[in-house]
Amino acid sequence: MALLEVNNVSKVFGGLSAVTNVKMKIEKGELVGLIGPNGAGKTTIFNLLTGVYPTTEGAILFDGENLAGRKPSAINRLGLARTFQNIRLFGNLTVLDNVRIAYHSHVKYGLASAILRAGGFYQEESSMAQKAEDLLKIFNLDHKKQEIAKSLPYGEQRRLEIVRALASKPKFLLLDEPAAGMNPQETTELMELIQEIRDKFDLTILLIEHDMSLVMGCCQRIYVLEYGRIIAQGVPEEIKSNPKVIEAYLGEEVSYA
16 A cells, blocks of 8 residues: 555635646655646645645545544644745744754643643653754754754755654655755755655655756656646656656647748
8 A cells, every 4th residue: 555645636716626636646765756837736735635725525545544634733643744835934933943843743741741840741851852953963953953943044944844844753754845945056965865864764755846857866756737637647757758748848839830
């Protein structure tokens, strides 16, 4: 059984069909790309996968669990985490606190222990702080742990958002345009980082990206979306030469004869 199965999923907003009969299967350990022109419905799919939107039709199965009706927090605890197209850090909190917050989805102490500072409260808080620092060190952000998140350069904010997602202990990571706003060198470094964290944290990854060098350079398979429908899927070489994909990105050739 695939880790993620999207079975004939559709999403309608009023009279607008944003996603139509989408089918996807992603196996454990895969690194898969989701590409398509602006407005194709890519982020809508991410919002459906993470419970931000309910599906209009179809079913989403994650690790054998039906995600229908589950809140985003419950889906995250099942092991599905994401980053966002527009960075959504807690800008006025420190780098360290941004990561510590993500660990709280797995705390064992209850509300009473938190209020009374009793039981295993201090032990768990100390453990989370250390784990957060260790994770920041992997991404070379530990020396900035006490800086305010919004003061970081753009590329480091992108990395911090990935760190925060990893702190929730996911099995499956959704990356929404992680290279947006990055220069070519940063994009190359990000491509290497994505492959590294996939292996280091035993992750399955689905990423949305417009930078084709990144997608073709690190994804094993690619789905192509246009007007809310999957028009192609396959390995990078197949996608590059697919006439439907070329037409979707470059437009259909017009004869002037």
